[in-house]
Structure formats: structure tokens, C-alpha cells
Amino acid sequence: MAEENKSQQKTSVPPEAQDKLQSGKEHARRAAEDLKSAAGAFAEEYRGKAEQAWGEARGKAEQAWGGARDRVRTFQEDAEQYVRENPTKAIFSALGIGFVLGLIFRR
Numbered sequence: 001m002a003e004e005n006k007s008q009q010k011t012s013v014p015p016e017a018q019d020k021l022q023s024g025k026e027h028a029r030r031a032a033e034d035l036k037s038a039a040g041a042f043a044e045e046y047r048g049k050a051e052q053a054w055g056e057a058r059g060k061a062e063q064a065w066g067g068a069r070d071r072v073r074t075f076q077e078d079a080e081q082y083v084r085e086n087p088t089k090a091i092f093s094a095l096g097i098g099f100v101l102g103l104i105f106r107r
Contacts, residue, residue, distance in 0.1 A: 083090040
């Protein structure tokens with residue numbers, strides 16, 4: 001009998017409380033949707049900023065690589081020209097450097 005009273009009490013919820021419960025559920029659903037859309041917008045904004053920063057860094061790296069490659073090519077061309085103009089000096093310089101390196105590595 002006590003169980004019947006409890007079950008009857010549980011099912012007899014006033015309509016005002018049901019309306020408030022439904023309103024609370026709707027409010028929570030809207031708040032969750034707003035939070036989801038705000039998080040999506042936030043993520044999209046920072047994704048764009050990250051892509052932009054990556055693009056800038058990549059451009060700078062490519063530019064630095066191109067500049068270094070050009071400097072090395074110029075140095076190589078200058079060295080080849082020097083060797084063609086001064087073959088004796090180049091041979092003796094190479095022998096001297098090799099001799100010094102041999103002494104250093106021997107120890």
C-alpha cells in the first residue's frame with residue numbers, strides 16, 4: 001500500500017513543474033548548441049591562423065633555402081674559376097691542407 005502511494009505521488013506531477021522541466025531541458029539544449037557552435041567557430045578561427053602561420057614559415061624557409069643554395073652555387077663557381085686561373089696554387093693549397101689534416105687525425 002505504501003508503494004502504491006509512492007508511485008501515485010511520483011506520477012502526479014503538477015503541470016507547472018512539467019513545463020519548468022521542459023523549459024529547463026530546452027534551455028540546456030540551446031546552451032549546448034550555442035557552446036558547440038562557439039567552440040566550432042573558435043576552432044575554425046585558430047585553424048585559419050595556424051594555417052596562415054604555417055604558410056608564412058614555409059615561405060620563409062623556402063626563401064632561406066633558395067638563398068643558401070644560390071650562395072653555395074656562387075661559391076662553387078668562384079672556386080672553380082680560381083682553380084682554372086691558378087692551378088699551381090690550388091694544388092699546393094690542397095696538398096698543404098691535406099698534410100695538416102693528416103697530422104691532426106694521426107694524433
